Amino acid sequence: MFYGIGSAMGPAQGMAPVLLAGALLLALQIRWSRWWLDRFRFGPVEWLWRWLTYGERPRFRRDTPAHAGMPSA
Numbered sequence: 315m316f317y318g319i320g321s322a323m324g325p326a327q328g329m330a331p332v333l334l335a336g337a338l339l340l341a342l343q344i345r346w347s348r349w350w351l352d353r354f355r356f357g358p359v360e361w362l363w364r365w366l367t368y369g370e371r372p373r374f375r376r377d378t379p380a381h382a383g384m385p386s387a
Contacts, residue, residue, distance in 0.1 A: 352376070 350357070355376055356364065364372045 353376060354374055356374065361372060361374055
């Protein structure tokens with residue numbers, strides 16, 4: 315993303331846009347991870363790893379949201 319691939323951001327634009335883009339990507343990843351883990355028990359690779367390790371398919375979806383019954387912060 316930063317060095318000619320993707321948006322070609324890099325040292326020529328200075329550090330401010332690079333840090334802003336990094337912070338934005340981190341925020342998006344946090345939101346996406348929270349959404350995913352509220353609905354599913356594992357990530358897709360972890361689910362596959364557990365299936366191969368234990369020889370049986372683990373349940374993928376959650377019955378209830380991950381934070382159900384927990385007080386809000």
